[in-house]
Every structure is written in C-alpha cells, then in structure tokens.
Amino acid sequence: MAAEPVTRGRPREFDPEEALSAALQVFWTRGYEGASLAELTEAMGITKPSLYACFGNKEALFHKALDLYERDKLCYMRSALDAPTARGVAERLLRGTLQIQTGGSDPRACLGVISMVACTTQADSIKTDVIARRASSDKALVERLERAKAEGDLPAGVEPAAIATYLTAVIQGMGVQASGGATPAQLEQLVETTMAMWPTV
Amino acid sequence: MAAEPVTRGRPREFDPEEALSAALQVFWTRGYEGASLAELTEAMGITKPSLYACFGNKEALFHKALDLYERDKLCYMRSALDAPTARGVAERLLRGTLQIQTGGSDPRACLGVISMVACTTQADSIKTDVIARRASSDKALVERLERAKAEGDLPAGVEPAAIATYLTAVIQGMGVQASGGATPAQLEQLVETTMAMWPTV
DNA sequence: CCATTTTCATACCGATCGGTATATAGGCAT
DNA sequence: ATGCCTATATACCGATCGGTATGAAAATGG
Numbered sequence: 001m002a003a004e005p006v007t008r009g010r011p012r013e014f015d016p017e018e019a020l021s022a023a024l025q026v027f028w029t030r031g032y033e034g035a036s037l038a039e040l041t042e043a044m045g046i047t048k049p050s051l052y053a054c055f056g057n058k059e060a061l062f063h064k065a066l067d068l069y070e071r072d073k074l075c076y077m078r079s080a081l082d083a084p085t086a087r088g089v090a091e092r093l094l095r096g097t098l099q100i101q102t103g104g105s106d107p108r109a110c111l112g113v114i115s116m117v118a119c120t121t122q123a124d125s126i127k128t129d130v131i132a133r134r135a136s137s138d139k140a141l142v143e144r145l146e147r148a149k150a151e152g153d154l155p156a157g158v159e160p161a162a163i164a165t166y167l168t169a170v171i172q173g174m175g176v177q178a179s180g181g182a183t184p185a186q187l188e189q190l191v192e193t194t195m196a197m198w199p200t201v
Numbered sequence: 202m203a204a205e206p207v208t209r210g211r212p213r214e215f216d217p218e219e220a221l222s223a224a225l226q227v228f229w230t231r232g233y234e235g236a237s238l239a240e241l242t243e244a245m246g247i248t249k250p251s252l253y254a255c256f257g258n259k260e261a262l263f264h265k266a267l268d269l270y271e272r273d274k275l276c277y278m279r280s281a282l283d284a285p286t287a288r289g290v291a292e293r294l295l296r297g298t299l300q301i302q303t304g305g306s307d308p309r310a311c312l313g314v315i316s317m318v319a320c321t322t323q324a325d326s327i328k329t330d331v332i333a334r335r336a337s338s339d340k341a342l343v344e345r346l347e348r349a350k351a352e353g354d355l356p357a358g359v360e361p362a363a364i365a366t367y368l369t370a371v372i373q374g375m376g377v378q379a380s381g382g383a384t385p386a387q388l389e390q391l392v393e394t395t396m397a398m399w400p401t402v
Numbered sequence: 403c404c405a406t407t408t409t410c411a412t413a414c415c416g417a418t419c420g421g422t423a424t425a426t427a428g429g430c431a432t
Numbered sequence: 433a434t435g436c437c438t439a440t441a442t443a444c445c446g447a448t449c450g451g452t453a454t455g456a457a458a459a460t461g462g
Contacts, residue, residue, distance in 0.1 A: 009438025010428045033235065034321040037420060047441060048421075054439095058420065109318055116381045117310055118319035120235040131381050157397075165378070165387060166394040172377035173370030180317045180332050186366060193367040196358075197398045210408025211458040238450060248411060249451075255409095259450065 016054055017068075019044040023055075024065040028111050031118045032062050032126050063129060069111050070133065073100050077137055086148035087198055089141075090167055094191040097171050102184040109175030138164060155199045163199075170194050217255055218269075220245040224256075225266040229312045232319045233263050233327050264330060270312050271334065274301055278338055287349035288399055290342075291368055295392040298372050303385040310376030339365060356400050364400075371395050 022043045026035045037058060041048055055061040076096030083089045101107045108114075115130040145160035154160065174190055182190075223244040227236045238259060242249055256262040277297030284290045302308045309315075316331040346361035355361065375391055383391075 007438095008430060009436080010430090010440075012439055030321045031319060034319075036418080038418085047439095049423095049442095050440065052421070113377050114318055117315055117377055118232060118235075120231045134381060159394075162390050162394045165383075165391050166371075166398070169374030169378055169391055169395075170367075170370055171374070173372070173374030176314050176318055176373035176377065177366070177370055180335060182366075189360075189363050190366050190370055193360075193363045197367070197400065199398070208408095209460055210406080211410075211460095213409060237448080239448085248409095250412095250453095251410065253451070 012050070012054070014044070014046050014050070019046055019054070020064055020068055023061055024068050027062060027065050028114070029108065031114050032123055033119060059125060062126060066111070066129065066133065078140070081140060081144045086145055086153045089144060089148070090198055091195055093167065093171060094194055097174055098187055098191055101175060101178040102187060107178035107182060107184060107187060109179045110172070113172050113175040138168060141167070153201065155201055158199055213251070213255070215245070215247050215251070220247055220255070221265055221269055224262055225269050228263060228266050229315070230309065232315050233324055234320060260326060263327060267312070267330065267334070279341070282341060282345045287346055287354045290345060290349070291399055292396055294368065294372060295395055298375055299388050299392055302376060302379040303388060308379035308383060308385060308388060310380045311373070314373050314376040339369060342368070354402060356402055359400055
C-alpha cells in the first residue's frame, strides 16, 4: 500500500474503498445483472463519470467488489482451515457462513452463489471469475481434508474430495435457503444437523 | 380438460402447450429477469401480441411455466415420498434431482433455486410464488419423515423438520454446483456422499 | 356475400439499460 | 496569476427493455 505518488489535478471527493464497499452491498442484494448503474452510483454517492474514471466499467467494478468480498467476508474460510480437526474445519466453515448470511438485515446467499446461479446473459466473464475463485477455495479445502485423513482424522472410507464437495454443497444450499426467506434459527438448525451428520472417526 | 367450446374467429396457429414448454426452457436457462421477450418469442415461435393474447404478460407466462415445471419435472418429488423407508425417500429425491440437472445439455440448477436466488428487482411476485411452492413441497417431506420416525425409521434423536431442511439444502446446493459447472460425475458423487452420511437406525 | 370475431404481423411506445461527450470546477507547479 | 491536469456535473447516446396500437388475414354465423 504505497501512498499516493503525487496529487496532480483536482482531487477526487470520495473514498474509493468506501464507494467500493457500497457497490458491494448493491451487488450482493441485487446480483450483477440486477444492479443498475443508477442504483450503484446512488449507493456509492458518486456520478457515473466518476465511477467509470475510478473503476473502469460495471464489470470491472464487480470484479473489484468480489476482491473486497473475499477479503472482508470470506476470510473466515482461510482461518477455518486452521482448525485442529476436520470436524472443527467443517464447523467453522458452517458457522462462518451462518454469521455472514445472518449478519445483515435479512439473510441472503453468498455473493458467489448468487453470481453463479444468476448470471446468464453475456456475463460469462463474471461467471468464469466466480467459478475460478470457488475452485481455488475448494482446492484448499480438499488439501486440508487430505491432511486430516493422513492424520487419521477422517474415517478410512471417506474421500476428501467427495466430502469437500458435499460440505460445499451444504454451505451453498444454506445460501439458497437464506435467499428463500429462511430464518436465522432455521439456518442455525441446519448447521447443527449437518454437524450431527458428520462422520465420526 | 373440456374440448374447445367453439372456435369463432381466426384460429391460432400454434400449440399453447408447446409454446409454454419452449418458454420454460428459456426461463430455465436464463432466469426470469434474464429472459427477454425477444428470446421468449423466438423460442416459442410466436410474436409478442400472440404471447400477450394467450398468456397475459411475462409474469403470468412465468407462473404458467412454473406450473408446467412442477408437473413435468418435479413429479419425482411426489413419487419419492412413496418410498418405503426414509432412506429410500432421500435417495429417490437425490437421484431424481440428479437426473433433472444432468438431463439437458449441461447441468443446471432447479428453476426454483434460480428464481429464489436471482429474482431481486421488482419480481417479488415471482419470488413469493416460488417460495410458496417450495414451502408446500417441504411440508409434504416433513410429514413423510414424521411418519418415518413414528415407524421407527429414523433415529430417535433426529428431528424430521431438521432433516428435511438439511436434505433440501443438499439438493439445492447440488443445483448451485450444477450451475457452477460441476460434471455429472461430481454430482453423482455428491449423491453418494450424502447417502453415506444418512443416519442409520 | 357480408358482418363479426379472433389472430397475426409490423411498427411503434415510453422507460431504462450501460456508457460517454462536453463543459465547468478545483487542485498543483511554475 | 497562469497553465495544466484531473474530477465533477449535466446532458446525451444508441440499444434494449416490457408492452401495445393498428390494420390485414382467416375463420364462423347469418
């Protein structure tokens, strides 16, 4: 994070990080295609030319919002992998997801889930990006579970990749239920049930 | 299904059921908001005035498409409840979902999942409808699992409502993964893993 | 044969979409 | 003070959105 090199010309009157954070909220509630430039600029408190000068265009803005989302909201995913046992990893992942989904006003799915399911039209660049990020995080989870299996932390018959896919599916399904109006209590119950299903060594 | 009462005036040149089926395909791949009237009319082989005369408007068309979807694609849900055991119910639900998602060209989520997650803008009528249908199907599943528990078909500590929510989440997560480019083999593996997790009596 | 009724094809409607041209305002360095 | 450079504000762009007005075409009832 180097300081601004020089400030030539009129200084901008908004904080790009604050604006990006506001854009993220809009994308999160509306999805990529559902978020209009009018909504975005109003939430960000800037005009369209400022948005384009600072962020490029709507698509570039979304990619930057995804960066911020991973950095701010999905950081629990990395720290979850530090749990001592596979069971602990699963529980941290589930509880972290629960916290994100129920943190705002009303529960909603992960932004990645929304983008994967919703983006259909010409937004293959968006979808490709989201899928790549998901694949990277899946890879880390699989590696962690492989280590767990080597440490005797998973039953012998359990394939790490398979259980990673399974856990991811439950987490994504939680997001769908959140989008469908599930209450925080229901989502927490889902976490409990999933943990009760987790295989014992 | 009464026959057409009388045919006065110029007869229509298309089959409404075929047109509706084509519209369903478009909605299923594009989502409600992502499907444009241009795409719809082209796929249906009719013009916009014909669409509006026959189906009302885009929203009414979607509701009718949802009816058709439930009738044609989701019928396995009802028959799954006829399985003799709770485990059989779960397996039929999972395999039925797998079949639907991998039946077309490339895997995709259930239309209900797409609609719940994606519809954000003014389409609360759409979302309300989808959520109500989901609630109805959830209710049937819960009742079936309650019966299973009464029959000693579920472990004592398992709450029917909780495991119904859990199973629904896995199924919805399967849809998200299908949207995210999962292969049929991966989806089948997810079914296997979920079944391996299913509690034993 | 004609009037009526309904559908079809075309062209059009206002609103909104993402994106920009233009001109003004506000900071630096000289 | 004067250029110079950049951000701002406003108005505008073509394209597309969902939805319709209009008139011709195709069937029936009389």
